[in-house]
Amino acid sequence: MLLQFSVENFKSFKNKTILSLEASTDSEHKNNYSLIGKDKCLKVISMFGANAAGKSNIFQALTVSILLVRNSNQRQIGEVMTSIVPYKFDEKAQNSPTSFEFVFIVDATKYVYGFSATQHKIITEYLYVYKTAKASVIFERDENKEEIYKFTNPKLKKELLPLTKMNTENKLFLATATAWNCEETRIPFTWFQTSINVYTSNYRNFNKIGYMLENDSDHSLHNFIHKVLKEADINIHDFEFESRELKKEQLPENMQEIFSQNTNFNLKQFKINTTHQIKKADGNIEYHSLNINQESIGTQNLFYMSPIIKQAFDTGETICIDEFDNSLHPMIVLYLIRLFNNSEINKANAQLVISTHTMDLLDLKILRRDQIYFVEKNNNTGISELYSLDEFSPRTREDIRKAYLLGRYGSIPNVQDGDICD
Template sequence: MLIRFSVTNFKVFKDTATLSMEATKDKRLPENVFAPEGYKGNLLKLSATYGANASGKTTLFHAYQIFLNFIRVSAGHADKILLNYRPFAFGDDSARPTSFEAEFIADGIHYVYGFSYDSRSITEEHLYSYPNGKKKTVFERNGQDYVFKSDVRFRRENARRVRAVTLYVSVCAQFNDPDCIRVMNWASQNLVLVGIDTMASLDVLTNELLRDRKFGEIARRAFKIADLGITDVRDRSKSAPIKPDASGTILLPMQDIWVKHEFGGVKKEFPILDESAGTIRFLAIIGYVIEGLRRGWTVVIDEIDMSFHTDLCAWIAGLFLDPGENKKNAQLILNTHDVALLDQSILRRDQIYITSKNWKTGEAELRRLSEYGIRNDLDIRKAYLNGSLGGRPFIAPERLMEDE
C-alpha cells in the first residue's frame, strides 16, 4: 500500500512534488479511507490529479515508471536506466541529481525507500523501516559509502557486489536480504501502472482469462455492467499454444484477440481491432482493476478518461470507494480531465490534486485541494472550470489564421 510518493528535479518538477495517500483529519466520507496494518494513520482508497495539458500530470506518472524500473532491473541494466536522467532543464542547477522517494507498507511493515541519481551514478540511497512504529535504519548510502545499523557484516558483504550505477536494494534482494526482498516484491507486484499504451496493457486481461476461471467470471460480469455488448474475450490463435514468458505472462498478438457480441439472440465474434478505441481502452484497464481489487494492489492509471464515457470513469472509481467491492483496500491513483469526480459528495478534498505550470519559469507544481482552505459547500467542479483552483489552460485571445 502506498503512503506517499515524492519526486525532485525531474522534467518539469524542479522542486519536490509529493502525492500523499495519507488521509487528513477530515471526518467526511469515512468510507473513502481505511486503517492499514502496520501504520498508525489512515490511508485513502483513491486520489485524482487534474490539470491542464503539459502541466505535469503525465510527468508524475513517468516518475513512477522510472522509479519502479530502477528497482526492478537495476541489478542487470543500470547503465541503460541512467539514460533516463531528465532533470529540470531551465534552472542554473540543472545538473543536480534527480530524487525519488516512496513511503509504503509491505508485508505489514512500514518502509521509506528512496534514491538519487545523475547521468553517471547513484548518488544516494536509503531504506528505513518502522517495525514497531519506531524508525530503524536498514541502510544509508552516499555514493559508494554505506552505513548499516543491523546485520552489519552480512550487508557490508553484499555492498561489495553493488556497482556505482546499481541500486543496493536491487542487487541485495538477489542475496536474500529480507528488507530488500520486501521492497523488490512491493515494486514488482503491488504497485501497478497502466499507461496510455492500450495495446500493451491488454496482457493482464488476456493472461488471466486464459488461466483463471474466477477472474473470467468477474471480467464477463464487468463487460455486462459496462454495457459494451461484449460477452467474452478469447484467443483465436491458429498457431501452437503460446508459452508464458519468464514472469508467467501470456502475451497474445492483437490479431489473435477476438471479442464475442450477442444482440437479439445472435452471437458473433469479431477481432478486437474492430472495436472502438474506448472499448479497447476499457478492456485494457479492467484487467488491472479486477486484479487490483482481488489482490489489494495500488493501481496507477494515466489519462483514465482517454476515449472513455464519463460514466465508465465514475463506475471504476466507485469500485475502489465501495467497501463491498474493495474488500482488500486496493488503491486507485488516476490522472484525468473528467470533472465528474470533482464533487465533494464523491471525493474528499485530500483526494484531489491539481497540477499547474509557471509559464515564465517552466516549473510545475502539484497541490492538494485540502491545502486551499476551501469551504465544505464549495462547488469545486465550477471553481476548477472557472480557473479559481488553477490547473486551467490559458487560451490566448489571438487570431490563428492571418488575413491573406
C-alpha cells in the first residue's frame, strides 16, 4: 500500500510536494482506511482543482517515476531520460535534478525509496526498510560524493558492492541489484512492477481487457463487470465476449511486413457485444445486441474501468486515475468510491487516487477531511501547490461543497463575466 508520494521540481511543481495516504487522527469513517500494523492507510484520495492547475502533473509525476524504475534495466548507456521535465520558468530549477520519493508497505513491512535525476543521469538514490521502529539503510547513492554508494550493513555491503560495477549513471541501482538476484531489493522493485498503476481517462486498453476476459476461466471478471453495470443502472442485460486468432494475411500490408519475420506470430481479435432486453408493446421480451463501441462513452468508460478495479480488489493494488469522472454521472462516481471504502468488498485493501470535478464528493458524510486534496496554481509564477482539506480543519457538519465554491479553500477558476464579443 502507498503511504506517501512526494515530488520536487517536476513541471509546475517546483517546490517539494507531498501526497499523503496516511490517515490522520480523525475518528470519522473508520472503514475508509486500513490498519496495517501501526500504519493507517487511506483507501481513497480525491483531488480537486481548476483546469490547468496541475492535477494531471501529479499523475504524470507518478507515471514517470514508476516507469523509470520499471524500465531501468532496458535503458542503454547514454540514453536520455526525456520524461524528466523540471520546472521551466526558473533557470536554477531547469539545471537542477527532479526528485521523487515513495513510502509504501509490502507484507506489513514499510519501505522508503527515492531518487533524484536529470535527463542524463541519476544523482541520488536510496532505499530504507523499517524492520523495527527505526529505518535501516539498504543502500544510499550520491553521485556527488567520492564514495558514491554507501551500505551500513556489512553483510549487505558484501552482497551489493560488487553489483555497483554493473550499474551505469543513467540506471537505478534498485533495478540493477534486483536483476542480479538481490533479495533485499527484489520486494520493493516488484512493488513498482505490479502493485501501483497509473491511468488517464483514456484507459480503454481494448487488448488488455480482451486478454483478461479470455483468461477469465471462472467467469469472475464477467460477473463483476455485469454486476457493476447493473448496480450503476446501465441498461445492459449482459455482454458476450469473443476471441479469435488472426492470420498474417488478414492484416493490412504494412502490418504484414512488421510481422513477417516473426515466426511466433500470435495476434488475436477480440469482440465485445452488449445485450439489451427490450419489452415490446405487446408485452413480449426481445434481446438485441450492440458492439461495445456503439455504447455511450460513459458506458464504455465504466465497462473498461471495471476490470482494472476488479484486479485491484484481487491484488490490493494502488490505482491512480486522472480525470476519473470522465463522462460518468456523479452518482456512478459516488458508487465506485463507496466500493473502495467498503471493507467487505475491498478485502485486499486496494487504494484509489483520482482527480475529479465531481463536487458531490466534497461531503464529509462520504469522505474524510484527509481524503480530499486541492491543487492550485499561482498564475504569477506558474507554480502548483497541493494541499489537503485537513489543513483547514472544517467542522464535521460544514457544507464543504458550498465553502469550496465560495473560494474558501482556493483551487477554483476565477471565471470572468465579460462579453467575449467586446
